[in-house]
Amino acid sequence: MDPINVPITPRFFIHKNNMEKLFYPKSVAVIGTNNTKGTVPYDILFNILHSEFKGILFPVSPGEKSICSVRAYKYVVDIDQPVDLAILVFPSNVCHLAMEQCGQKGIKAVVIISAGFKEVGEKGREKELQLKQIAEKYDISFIGPNCLGIINTDPAVNLNASFARKMPEEGTIGFLSQSGALCTAVLDYARAKHIGFSKFISFGNKADISEIDLLYYLKDDEKTKVILMYLEEVSDGQALMRAARDIIAETGKPILILKSGRTDAGASAAASHTGSLAGSDEICTAAFKQAGIIRCNNIEEMFNIGIAFAYQPLPKSNRIAIITNAGGPGVLTTDAAIIEGLALASFSDETTQLFRKSLPATANIKNPVDVIGDARADRYNLAISGAISDPDVDGIFVILTPQSMTDIDTIAHEVVKVTDGYTKPVYTSFMGEADVSTGVNILQRNKIPHYILPESMCRSFARVYQFGAERHERNSLPKNFSDIDRHDAESIIAEALGQQKTFLTEDKAVRILGAYGLPVIQGLVATTPEQAVKYAGDIGFPVVMKVLSEEIAHKSDVKGVILNIKDKSEAEKAYLSILQNVSVLQAGAKIQGVYITKMADAGREVILGIKRDPSFGPVIMFGLGGIFVEIYKDISFTVAPVTESAAERMIHEIKAYSILKGARGMEKYDTESIRTCILRLSQLAVDFPQIKELDINPLIVFKEGNGCFAADAKIVIQ
Amino acid sequence: MEKTEIRSRIKQVIGQLLERDISEITDDSNFVFDLGASSMQSLQLIAAFEEEFDIELDQDKAMEVQSVSGAVDFISAYLK
Numbered sequence: 001m002d003p004i005n006v007p008i009t010p011r012f013f014i015h016k017n018n019m020e021k022l023f024y025p026k027s028v029a030v031i032g033t034n035n036t037k038g039t040v041p042y043d044i045l046f047n048i049l050h051s052e053f054k055g056i057l058f059p060v061s062p063g064e065k066s067i068c069s070v071r072a073y074k075y076v077v078d079i080d081q082p083v084d085l086a087i088l089v090f091p092s093n094v095c096h097l098a099m100e101q102c103g104q105k106g107i108k109a110v111v112i113i114s115a116g117f118k119e120v121g122e123k124g125r126e127k128e129l130q131l132k133q134i135a136e137k138y139d140i141s142f143i144g145p146n147c148l149g150i151i152n153t154d155p156a157v158n159l160n161a162s163f164a165r166k167m168p169e170e171g172t173i174g175f176l177s178q179s180g181a182l183c184t185a186v187l188d189y190a191r192a193k194h195i196g197f198s199k200f201i202s203f204g205n206k207a208d209i210s211e212i213d214l215l216y217y218l219k220d221d222e223k224t225k226v227i228l229m230y231l232e233e234v235s236d237g238q239a240l241m242r243a244a245r246d247i248i249a250e251t252g253k254p255i256l257i258l259k260s261g262r263t264d265a266g267a268s269a270a271a272s273h274t275g276s277l278a279g280s281d282e283i284c285t286a287a288f289k290q291a292g293i294i295r296c297n298n299i300e301e302m303f304n305i306g307i308a309f310a311y312q313p314l315p316k317s318n319r320i321a322i323i324t325n326a327g328g329p330g331v332l333t334t335d336a337a338i339i340e341g342l343a344l345a346s347f348s349d350e351t352t353q354l355f356r357k358s359l360p361a362t363a364n365i366k367n368p369v370d371v372i373g374d375a376r377a378d379r380y381n382l383a384i385s386g387a388i389s390d391p392d393v394d395g396i397f398v399i400l401t402p403q404s405m406t407d408i409d410t411i412a413h414e415v416v417k418v419t420d421g422y423t424k425p426v427y428t429s430f431m432g433e434a435d436v437s438t439g440v441n442i443l444q445r446n447k448i449p450h451y452i453l454p455e456s457m458c459r460s461f462a463r464v465y466q467f468g469a470e471r472h473e474r475n476s477l478p479k480n481f482s483d484i485d486r487h488d489a490e491s492i493i494a495e496a497l498g499q500q501k502t503f504l505t506e507d508k509a510v511r512i513l514g515a516y517g518l519p520v521i522q523g524l525v526a527t528t529p530e531q532a533v534k535y536a537g538d539i540g541f542p543v544v545m546k547v548l549s550e551e552i553a554h555k556s557d558v559k560g561v562i563l564n565i566k567d568k569s570e571a572e573k574a575y576l577s578i579l580q581n582v583s584v585l586q587a588g589a590k591i592q593g594v595y596i597t598k599m600a601d602a603g604r605e606v607i608l609g610i611k612r613d614p615s616f617g618p619v620i621m622f623g624l625g626g627i628f629v630e631i632y633k634d635i636s637f638t639v640a641p642v643t644e645s646a647a648e649r650m651i652h653e654i655k656a657y658s659i660l661k662g663a664r665g666m667e668k669y670d671t672e673s674i675r676t677c678i679l680r681l682s683q684l685a686v687d688f689p690q691i692k693e694l695d696i697n698p699l700i701v702f703k704e705g706n707g708c709f710a711a712d713a714k715i716v717i718q
Numbered sequence: 719m720e721k722t723e724i725r726s727r728i729k730q731v732i733g734q735l736l737e738r739d740i741s742e743i744t745d746d747s748n749f750v751f752d753l754g755a756s757s758m759q760s761l762q763l764i765a766a767f768e769e770e771f772d773i774e775l776d777q778d779k780a781m782e783v784q785s786v787s788g789a790v791d792f793i794s795a796y797l798k
Contacts, residue, residue, distance in 0.1 A: 605757050626757030628750060631782060659754055666754050698757070 011141070015213045018141035022109035023152045023199060023217075025084035028161065029058040029076050029107070031098045032090030032114075035067050040113060041089040042067070043163045044149065048087075051160035051167045058083060076101045085109045087149065087161050092116030095145070096130045103138030110135070111161060112144035118205045119146055128207045135208055147204030148180035153197055154223055162202065171196020172225035172310045174218040176211055178232045180204060186230075186299060194444040195307060198223035212239045215255070219247040226309040227255045228302055234259070234284060237616030241291040241639065248292045254309050254467050256294045258302050259284060280613060286637035287616045290646060292470065294463055301459075304451060308460045311447040312425035314468035317394040319345035320461065321387035322368035324399035325375045325406065329431055330368035333399055333454035340462035344368065345393040347386075354386045373403045377410040384418045384426070393424065395461060399454060400430045400439070408439035416446040427461055429454045478641035479679045485515040486687060493690050493717055502692075502717055505548045506595050509713035513696065516684045518677055519709040523597035532575035533568045535596050542566050542599035545574045546712070547582050548592040553714065558585040564599055600711050604659060604669050605698030607635070608677055608710075610685045612692050612718075618685035622678055624656040625698040632656075642682035647675045660701070668704040677708065692718040719797050724771075725790045731766045732786070735759060745787040767793060 033045040045059055049068055058079050059072040066072050073079050076086060076098065086102045088095055092114050102110055117128040128145065135142050143150060149162030153170040160167045164187050173195065177183045180202045190197070198221060201214055211229060218224045227247070234240055244255050261281070288295045296302035320342050324330040334344060344367045347355070355365035359379065364370035369387065371379045380398070387393050398415055402408055408430065419426040427449045430436040443450045451457035489512045496504055504512070507525055514520045524539065525548060526532035536543045547560030555561050559581035562574040575594050582589055605626030611619045616639045623635030636653040638646045651657060651671050662668035677699060685691060693716040701708040725745070733740045736753050749755040755763065764780045767773075767789065773796045783792045 602756060602758070624750070627760065627781060628757065631784070632750065655751060658751060 011136070011208070012213060012216070014139050015141045015209055016216070018108045018139075019213075019217045021084040022111070022141065022143070023150065023159070024154070024157050025055055025109065025159070027056040027058065027081060027083050028053065028085045028087065028159070029060050029073075029079060029083045030087045030089065031060040031076055031102075032088060032094075033059045033061050033064075033067055033072075035061075035064055040163050044087055044089055044113060044161065045070075047160045047162060047164070047167075052158050053160075054157050055084070056081065076107070077105050079105070083107050085111070085161070088112045088114055088145075090114060092124065092127055092145070096127065096134060099131050099134045099140070099142075103134055103140060108138075108140055110140055110142040111147070111149055112142055112204075113147060113149055113163070114144075115146040117145045118207070128205060132207055141213075142208045143201065144204040145207060146180070148177075148183045148202035150202070151197065151200035153199075162200070164200075166191065168200060169194060169196035171198060172223065173197050173306055174199045174201075174221065174224035174227045176201050176203060176214050176218075176227070176229040178203060178206070178211070179230055182230055182299075189299065190303070193303070193307075194441075195303060195310075198225075206235070210235065212236065212243050215240075215243040215247060219243075219251055219253065225253060226306055227253055228306050229255065229257045230299075231257055231259045232261060234615045237284070237287055237613065237639070240293075241287055241616070244288075244291040244293045248471060252471065254294060254464075255292070256296050256302050256306055256309075257288060258296045258299060259288075280615070283611075283613045283616055283619050283637055283639070286619070287639045290639055292467070294467060301456075304449075304456050304460045305463045307447075307449045308425070308427065308464045309467075311449050312427070312464075313423050315395045315425050315461065315465050318342045318462070318465050319393060320395040320397055321345050321347070321390070321393045322397045322399065323371065323380065323383045323387060324368055324401075325371050325373055325380075325403065326399070326401040327364075327370055329399045329401055329429075329454060330364075330370055333397055333429070333458065334368055336455040336458035337397075337461075340458045342395075342458060342462055342465070345387075345390065348390050348392055351386050351390040355383070358382050358386075373401075374405050376405065376407050377414040380411050381414045381418050384415065388419065388422050388424055388426070395424060395465075396426045397454070397457060397461075398426065398428045400428070400436065402430070402432050402435035408436055409442060412439035412442035415443065415448060419448070425449075425461070425464070427451065427457045429457045478643050478682060481517055481680055481683055483517055484680075484683065488512075488515040489684070489688065493688060496717060497690065501550055503550050503553060504715040504717065505550055505592055506546060506713060507548060509694075509715040510710070512684070512715060513710055513713055516680050518680050518684075518696070519673070519707060520713070521597050521600070521709060521711075523595050525593040525595055526575065527593040529572050529575045532594055532596065533571045536565060536571040537568060539596060539598050541571075543571065544597050544599050544711075545571070545578060546595045546597075547578050548595045549582070549589050550592065551589040552582070552586060553716075558582045558589075597711075600700050600709065601702070603700040603702045603708070605711075606656075606660075606674060606701055606708075607695065607697040608674075608681055608699050609696065610640075610681060610691055610694035612685075612689070613639075618682075618689075618691075620650070620678060620682050620685060622650045622674070623654050629697060638678075638682075640682040640685040642678055644675070644679065647678040647682075650678060651675060662704075669701045670704050670707055671701075672704075673708040674699070674701055690717045692716045719794075721790055721794055724794055724797070725786070727770055728767065728786060728789050728793065731770050732763065735763055735766055743786060745785070745790075747786050748784050750784070771797060773797065 030045045033041045059067040060076050061072045062074050064072045086107045117124040152159040183202045218227050322333050363372050371383050429451045430439050492508050510520045524535040526535050543565045545562050565574045607623050607625030609621040618640040620638050634655045636650045660669045696710045696713050700711050729743045783789050
């Protein structure tokens with residue numbers, strides 16, 4: 001079974017067929033262009049010409065005879081040769097007419113640069129829908145509207161169909177962006193650092209071709225080695241996760257995403273702990289991690305990690321060697337490396353002997369290797385050559401501080417030369433700015449990753465290493481339990497929905513959990529004091545009593561829970577107190593009765609929950625439970641279906657894992673039973689999209705080998 | 719009351735209730751992550767502090783106190 005069983009985008013196969021014409025067109029028509037320099041319609045045409053496009057260009061402009069000395073056509077249908085790609089730059093109110101003509105002309109790929117659609121309101125949304133309908137009628141695939149355009153640096157085509165100022169360098173990074181304006185800033189940033197791109201795509205409103213279609217295109221694009229994306233909204237989280245998994249599993253291409261919109265106002269309105277704690281951004285972070293996507297915090301970090309992937313091989317291990325000409329930066333780098341989970345390699349005897357023999361007596365020949373401030377290119381050469389040949393070293397960090405005798409440019413050339421031919425990654429940090437700039441330029445031109453700060457270098461290496469190490473871990477499958485009673489759970493939910501109920505009382509929630517094999521203690525519902533006393537006696541003291549009401553989500557808030565009731569007399573009093581408390585604190589609430597269960601033995605309290613995210617679907621939450629849920633917010637999330645390894649990771653991820661595993665002389669708790677509960681809950685979440693939110697709080701976990709059980713549960717349905 | 723005395727008495731209460739040796743309890747010890755307190759024990763701790771110092775604590779705010787040093791500051795404010 002596919003872990004994420006979702007369909008690909010509806011027009012996926014049509015887009016797949018049209019992508020070649022979009023990115024490798026033999027002819028391009030710019031529809032709506034004009035002769036006014038400094039406008040988007042003019043610049044688009046100018047940029048295509050200026051980038052030395054290898055195909056034929058057709059300006060289409062009802063009012064011009066020629067533009068940039070190229071013959072212009074009144075309408076696209078007037079062109080007497082085939083057209084592969086059309087770029088639409090007309091105002092939004094006439095784009096549909098041009099689109100219709102594209103269809104009549106048989107054009108299958110269109111980029112709509114024009115703005116004034118969904119982003120401006122309902123009328124714009126209607127216009128966008130109209131474009132989509134025309135595209136569907138003619139099997140056209142289009143990018144945009146409201147975008148910067150597309151760039152393909154492949155010398156076979158040389159296409160800059162955008163209003164970016166300059167064509168970027170050729171490279172192996174495929175860049176996708178929902179924001180057009182950000183693209184121009186990214187291109188400028190990248191140009192200064194000689195970062196090249198294979199494809200550069202601004203997809204704007206993604207009315208037709210989405211980021212998912214483009215990700216699959218870049219998966220198969222031989223020129224693309226790394227995929228970077230700026231995203232403002234995840235329209236289909238499950239499809240994104242599936243695409244990422246497919247790309248990583250099939251090609252090993254890493255996907256780095258900068259996702260904006262980290263705040264979430266909606267979460268506070270949720271009825272359950274899981275609902276309130278699982279904000280959309282937290283879920284997004286968890287889902288990206290689960291799918292192997294590297295989430296970046298800013299553009300700089302995205303490119304720091306991106307160039308590491310693009311320029312250098314994946315490290316085989318986290319054992320690195322640091323070569324520096326200054327002690328302080330060496331220590332800084334060591335600290336940063338350790339913090340990021342890297343290890344300083346121990347040099348072999350051969351390497352140690354080489355360094356002892358060849359480096360000055362004052363040099364530090366152990367890792368980090370300090371070649372001393374007066375080191376010139378020959379000493380750097382020796383140290384790098386020695387370290388890179390050492391079998392115990394799987395990555396090299398070269399640090400340089402600009403001292404008066406440091407021949408910076410020669411050392412940069414030496415780094416390029418000495419590392420050529422090795423399959424071990426080499427990263428550099430020439431610290432400073434003005435003095436090291438020409439050296440840095442040499443490194444950047446020769447595709448040696450360079451970082452102003454060693455901390456950024458260590459972080460980038462760590463992300464790359466982590467990606468390589470975890471790449472195959474994501475291939476495990478979710479467990480499916482056969483000992484479940486789906487029918488029973490289904491009947492409870494159907495009955496409640498039939499009665500327009502959205503909140504299930506604990507007795508029903510417990511039955512659903514029990515049907516899916518989660519450990520529960522079935523209780524009894526008393527509706528009179530006499531029944532309460534009898535049932536408590538039947539269950540066996542001590543017992544717990546809780547108010548049962550479809551109108552009360554938080555029982556403790558209305559003093560509707562009494563624990564540790566020891567005898568019949570206390571049972572009667574407890575029953576009456578609960579009714580009295582509720583009548584005062586939530587007057588008018590309809591009470592179905594009082595739910596009585598056996599009082600559990602003491603154990604460690606954790607929380608398990610489900611939340612349905614509009615984009616990613618069912619999400620499972622696990623964390624420290626009881627009264628600590630909101631205090632510590634010590635929780636982890638995974639999008640269902642949860643695999644066995646993901647369930648294990650969820651348990652390990654929370655801070656309280658140290659308690660569960662028995663730290664500081666405490667006994668170990670039964671984490672195996674928690675893992676099983678997570679997997680069973682995941683199956684329940686996948687089977688019932690009607691479950692909007694679910695809390696098991698607390699799930700009481702006993703010492704190792706003694707299991708766990710759900711002491712309280714609530715379910716919100718939709 | 720001096721903070722030193724408050725700290726010492728708080729540690730005594732914690733040690734007794736959570737069955738931990740006083741030497742294991744440092745100023746930075748977190749009730750849950752370091753000393754393993756459960757929900758019930760946390761509530762009992764608040765009650766025990768109230769009894770020990772003869773004060774009445776704000777339950778919600780008291781629950782937010784997570785460490786020995788936090789408890790010392792919190793209770794000191796009540797004793798002023």
